[in-house]
Amino acid sequence: MRVFIFLPLFYISLFAEAASYIGLSLESSTELFVLKDESRNATTPQYKIKAGYGDIGAFSVEASFSYMNYATDIFTFNGHDGRALMLDITLFKGWDPGYDLYPYVDAGIGMGDMKVNRELENSLTFSSFNFGTGVRYVINHTYDFDIGMNYKLRTWQTIALIKDNVHVTSHLLNPYVGINYHF
Amino acid sequence: MKFSTLTLLPISLSLFFLGCGTESNEPPLVPEILKIEINDYNTTANAYALYVENEIPKTEMHINVFYSDDTEATATEDLDWVSLDGSDISQDILVTNGEITAFRNHGDANVTATFREKFKTPARHVHIIPLTKILSVTAQTDANTSELTPSTELNISVPTGESIKMLADGQFEDEKNITTINQSIIWTSSNYDVATINSITGQMNVIKTGAVDINVSVYNEVNATVTLNITIK
Structure with a gap:
């Protein structure tokens, strides 16, 4: 019974200064694609819109939708790989050491798909685990700037090559900047 | 002053990020399938009308897969073997994983293999030895x-x-x-x-x-x- 009393209190304490926010961020995604013993690097800008709720000095949760336009030759034989759309859900743990700065760490999961031009596949899906760290600078009660670094381990859809199925994984390192509007 | 400095920083970084991006013209990391062929497709595959283990072997076919990175592989499984008459298989033979089983004492069929209806081999003629x-x-x-x-x-x-x-x-x-x-x-x-x-x-x-x-x-x-x-x- 105590659990049922304390859990809501704990929840309320986590979001004691909870507020909603929406924001934009721009990321430079450096991605290392790995297939068996081979690997290849690619750098692609990533654009993200996000919406979150919580206390940036404690816990907050964020959903984000991202767009990348790959110009790489990872999967596509004739031409280039195409756009990728991603949805991520991320949990943030932040601190309030003062000076209007709010450092944080985050972890989350994501999924998405990417347009490719292959004989057997028009698009490839992927899922990812995300980890990151960063700091927000609160300008005023409404806006904060956000700068950070995010790592994603991405697992791509199995690709059929008749004789074998191949599994590509990729490691993304995304430095980013963003701005958030709180309400 | 503090505000303008901290405002300029993300704007500068944003412009920097916008300038990033890799565009390459390398062969793909994951090779593409170019074509598939039944082995020796320009010759007739002879199959005995009867099969006896260790005595009369089943005739086997396989396909050669050609990739964009100039490599090849052979495969027998996960393919649909069909005759050219349009039915799933001719009435004379059955091909499973490349192995031919005859159902009649006489017969001929032109066999192709397909993969996900996207790749199709040239036909190979199969003759039943009666x-x-x-x-x-x-x-x-x-x-x-x-x-x-x-x-x-x-x-x-x-x-x-x-x-x-x-x-x-x-x-x-x-x-x-x-x-x-x-x-x-x-x-x-x-x-x-x-x-x-x-x-x-x-x-x-x-x-x-x-x-x-x-x-x-x-x-x-x-x-x-x-x-x-x-x-x-």
Whole structure:
């Protein structure tokens, strides 16, 4: 019974200064694609819109939708790989050491798909685990700037090559900047 | 002052990030399938009308897969093998994982393999090598084994209640022999008052003393008859 009393209190304490926010961020995604013993690097800008709720000095949760336009030759034989759309859900743990700065760490999961031009596949899906760290600078009660670094381990859809199925994984390192509007 | 500095920082970083991006013209990291072909597709694949493990092997085909990175691989599984008449398979043969099984004593088919309806091989012609004759029929009891050429007689004595096992050997068109035919074979007895016979296994049950013609037929096409003069001891 105590659990049922304390859990809501704990929840309320986590979001004691909870507020909603929406924001934009721009990321430079450096991605290392790995297939068996081979690997290849690619750098692609990533654009993200996000919406979150919580206390940036404690816990907050964020959903984000991202767009990348790959110009790489990872999967596509004739031409280039195409756009990728991603949805991520991320949990943030932040601190309030003062000076209007709010450092944080985050972890989350994501999924998405990417347009490719292959004989057997028009698009490839992927899922990812995300980890990151960063700091927000609160300008005023409404806006904060956000700068950070995010790592994603991405697992791509199995690709059929008749004789074998191949599994590509990729490691993304995304430095980013963003701005958030709180309400 | 502090505000303007901290505002300019993300704007500068944003402009920097916008300038990032890799555009390459390398071959893809994951190779593309260019085409598939049945091995030796410009030759005829001959398959025997009957299969006997360790004696008459099934003819095997495989496909060669050609990739964009100039590599090749061979595969037999996960392909749909179809005949060119449009049905799933011809009435004469079945191809499973590249292995040909004949369903008739004569026949030809043009076979292709497809993968997810996207890749299709050129056709390969498959010819069934027919069984042309029964070489001998063997009557086997617990005590004796007697081999007869077709259209001959055998006097045979069996104890009451004992059965006789009938076996047949044959020869294909290319003069390759086959022992103990056990597929597509039908045994019949001319006189069920004297002996009955299991049409598939060739197992005879002797009922009374007398003469009986035993006929063996493969694919209803290759036949032989022997006469057994049976005496019950």
